[in-house]
Amino acid sequence: MKTLIINKKKYELDLKGHETLLEVLRNHLGLTGTKTACEETECGTCCVNIKGKAILSCITLAYNIEEEITTIEGLSEGETLHPLQKTYLETGAAQCGFCIPGFIMASKALLEKNPEPTQEEMDYALDGNLCRCGGYLRIYDAVIQAGKEMKKLNDQEPRNIATCKG
C-alpha cells in the first residue's frame, strides 16, 4: 500500500509501479479536474503542484511521491475561490476551459515564489501550457491580478500562508 497526501487528504492506495500520478488522480480517485491532451509533456493540462512546484502528472510515477500534492480541486475553500480562480474567471481567460486547471496550477507555482512576475518570468513559467481557444493575453492578465491579490493577502497576515487560499 502506498500513502499519498492529496489536497490535505490522506489516501491509502494499492498502486502498480508504472501508474502515473495522472492515472491515479483521474482513474482511481475521480479527481478529473486534472486533464491531459497529449500524455507526453507538451500540453501542460496535467499540471499539479507538489511541494509548491509545478509538476506534470502525466510523466510522474505516483509511487515515488512522498510530498503533498495539490490539484485544482484543492484550491478553493467551500465557495471561496483562490485568487487565481477568481481572476481567471473575471478576466475571461477561460473559454472551453480544458487547459485552465493546468494553467492555474502552473500559475500558482509561479506566484507563490514570486507574486510580481515580469512578462519574461510568466512566459517562462507558462511556456509548457497550451491554450487553443483564448489567446493567452487574458491568462497573463489573470496571473498579474492574482499575484497582486496574493501579495496583499500575504502582507496582511504574513504568518498565515493559508489565507492565500481565501
Next chain:
Amino acid sequence: MTMATKHKFSKDYVDPVGKSVPRIDGKGIVTGQIKYAFDVSFPNMLVGKLIRSTIPHGKIISIDTSKAEALPGVHAIITAKDTHQIKFGSNEYFFPHTVDQMPLESEKVRYIGDEIGAVAAIDEETLEEALHLIEVKYEELPCVVDPLETMKPGAPLIHEARNNIAVILPVNFGNPDRALKESDYVREDLFYMPAAHMAALEPHVCVGQWETFSNKITLWSSSQAPFKCREALAKTLKMDLNDVRVIKLAVGGGFGGKLEMLPMDFAACLLSKKAGGLPVKICCNREEEFLATRRKHGMVYKLKSGVKKDGTLMAITGEVIADGGAYCSYGPTVLAAAIMRIFMLYKIQHFRVTGYRVYTNTSISGAMRGFGGVQAGFAIESHMDLLAEGIGMDPVEFRLKNITTPNMVTVNKMVLTTNGLKECIEKAVEACAWKKKHGKQKHLCCGIGIGIAADVMGSKMYKSHESAGSIVKVEEDGSVYLFTGAADTGQGCNTALSQIAAQELGVSYSRIRCKSGDTEITPFDTGSFASRVTFISGNATLLAARDAKKQILNVVAQEYKLPPEDLDIKAEAVINKKDNSVLINFDKALEICYSFNYGYQIIGRGSYNPKTTPIDFRTGEGNVSGSYGFEAQIVELEVNKETGEVKILKMWDAHDIGKAINPQSVEAQIEGSLTMGIGYTFLENLHFDKKGRPANGNFANYRLPRGFGIPPMECILVETNDPEGPFGAKGMGEAALLPTSAAIANAIYDAVGVRIKELPITPDKIIKALREKEALEKQHNQVEVIP
C-alpha cells in the same frame, strides 16, 4: 393597485445584454468541477479502440479477429460485417454524391488510419494486446498523396471519381474575359496554404451505451453538433431518430473538428450492443487526433484579376485546388465558401473561379474554423494588396473604393443588410495611425498591412432548414430554465443565450439555468458552426423568453384586471407601461401564476429559421445567411533582415458584430482567432510522408502558438445593430481569423519589400526572398550602369 407602492426596481439590477457577465459555467471551469465527455466514467465501463488501416491504399482481403476474441478481457470486436454498410457524409443535401464514407470500411482502405473495425475490452492493456492479435490482409494499391499529382491521368483512383476530382465547382458571373481586357492592370498570383489541424485540447471522446431491453442508444460525445451526430448515427445504425440520444457535456474545443459523427461514435454504440449493453468509452490519443479525425484543407489558389487605374476592381478569375484527403466530409461546401466569400467583400460583377476538391490518400479534410475562408483570405487579401500596388494606390484606399455597402444585393444574390465594413476599415486605420506608418517605416524594417474579411452567420447547410429551438421554463420559485439545443464548445454560447433570455424576460442573468445540447431533452438545433449560434439560437431564445413573458403577464393582467398589453417585465418587476409604475416584483408574479386559482405553468417556446435562399450550386446564386458580419484587421510588425524573424508589435481588429451581447466574450473570441491566425501564418503546417501519414502528428512537432510573443491586440467593436439579430447581434466566432495571414504577409511586404505567397511564413522563406530581391536589384543596378 396598493401593491404598487411595496415594490420598487431593484437598485442592483443591470441589463444583462451588453454586459460582460462571467461565464455561466465559469466556476465549474476554474475549480475543475465541470465535466467533459473526457471525464465520463461508469461502473463496468469498457474501453474501446478502432482497428485502423496501416496502409494508405488497398483492398481488404481478410480481417482475422479470432485470436483477439479468445483473449480474456475482450468483450466485443466489430468489423464491417457487423454493420449495415450505410455510407455517411456531411453534404448530403447539396452534394448527395459526396456521401462516401462507411462507418467501418469493408472493401477498401484509403488512408493510413482508415477505420475497419473496433475492439472493446476491460482495460487499455488488454485492448492493446487484442489489437496486436488482429490480422488484416490487404492487397496494397499504389497511393497518391500530392493534391496536384492526384488529378493527373494515370494516378491511382481512390474512389470512382474521374481524376480523383470529387467535386468541380465552377462559379461564373458576368464577362470576366472582356473585363480583363478592359482593365488597365492585370496580374496573376499563385498562393499555397497548407493543411492544418484543429488541435482542440480535449481529444475526440465518446461513451456509447446500448440499452438492450429497449434497443435504444445513448452517446455522450464531445460534439459541436449533437443533433447532426444523432442523425448520422440513426442512419448508419438503421435506427429511428428517437432511438438515439446524444448528450453533449462541456466540450474542450472543437473548431470544426467535432462537427460530424466519426466512426468512433458509431463504434462505441455498436460495441456496447455486442458487449451486452456495457458502456464503451473511446478516446483518441493525440496521435490518432492528427492521424484520423478531421483537418483543414490544404489549398492552392490561383488568382488573375484586373483593375482600372482609378482602382475599380474589374474582374477576378482563378482556380482553387483543395486537398480533400480520403473522403468528402464537409469538403464541397468548404470549397464553395472559399470561392464565394469574396462576394460579401467586394463589389464585383465579372467573376470566374473554378474549384476542384480532390481525393488523396491522406487524412480527411473537413470543416475548420473559417470554413475555407482562412485559406481564401490569405490568397485574396494578399492579391488585393498586389493589385493596389500595381496601380500605385494605397491598399486602404483601394479597398474602400471596392468594398460592398449596406443594403445591397451582390452579383450572386446575397442580400447584405447591415454592413459595417467601411466603418471597420476606417476605425482600424485611425487606431493604428496608418497614414503615418504605412510605407514610411522601411528604415526601421517595420511595416503595417491590412486584411479584411466577411463571414456568414448561419447558412442553410443542413437539410432544407437551419432552424433552432429554445424553451424557457419559469418555475414557481422564480427560477428560469433555458433549454437550448445549441452546443457550447467553449465559445460561451450558454452564457450569451442566457443573457438574451434574461434580457427579454426582464430578469437578472443570475436567475438563468441553462441546459443545452441533449437531443432527448432540448429542442432541435443544428449545432455550433458558421458563427450561427448567437444569431440563430439567440433569436430562438429571444422568442421563447418573449413567449414566457407573455404567459406571465396574461395571468398578472387577469389578477389585477388590467389589459395585458399595458404590462411588461423590466428589471425584475412587472410594470404598467402607461405610467412606468411597478406593479409587483417578478417573484410575486410567479407566485400568482402558480397559485391555487391559476396553477398556470410558464413554458415559453421559440423557433427561428433565418430568412435565406439556399445556394444553387449550378449557378452560384443564393442568399446563404440571415446576416453578414465584417471586419478589418491591421498588423504592425518588425522584420529582422539578418535572421528573417518576424516580431508582431500590435494587431488591431475592428469587427462589425451587430451588437456585443457579452463584450468580454466577443473580445476573447477575437483574441483567440488572431492567435490561431498567428499560428497558421507562422507555425502550423500539417504535412504528410510518402505514404500519407502525418509527418508531424503530435504536439512536439506540430507547433501551436504558445504564450510567448503573443502581441498586444486592440479590439474595436463596431455595432451596426442588425434588425434581424437578437438585440441587433450577429455571429462573430470565425471572421477574425480570416484576414490575419494576409494582414501579416502584407505588413512584411511593407517592411522589407518581399512578398511571401506560401504559408507558413518562416524565417528561411523571408531570407530567401530577401536574397532574391537583393540579387535582382544588383542586376538592375548593373544594367543601369553599363549604358
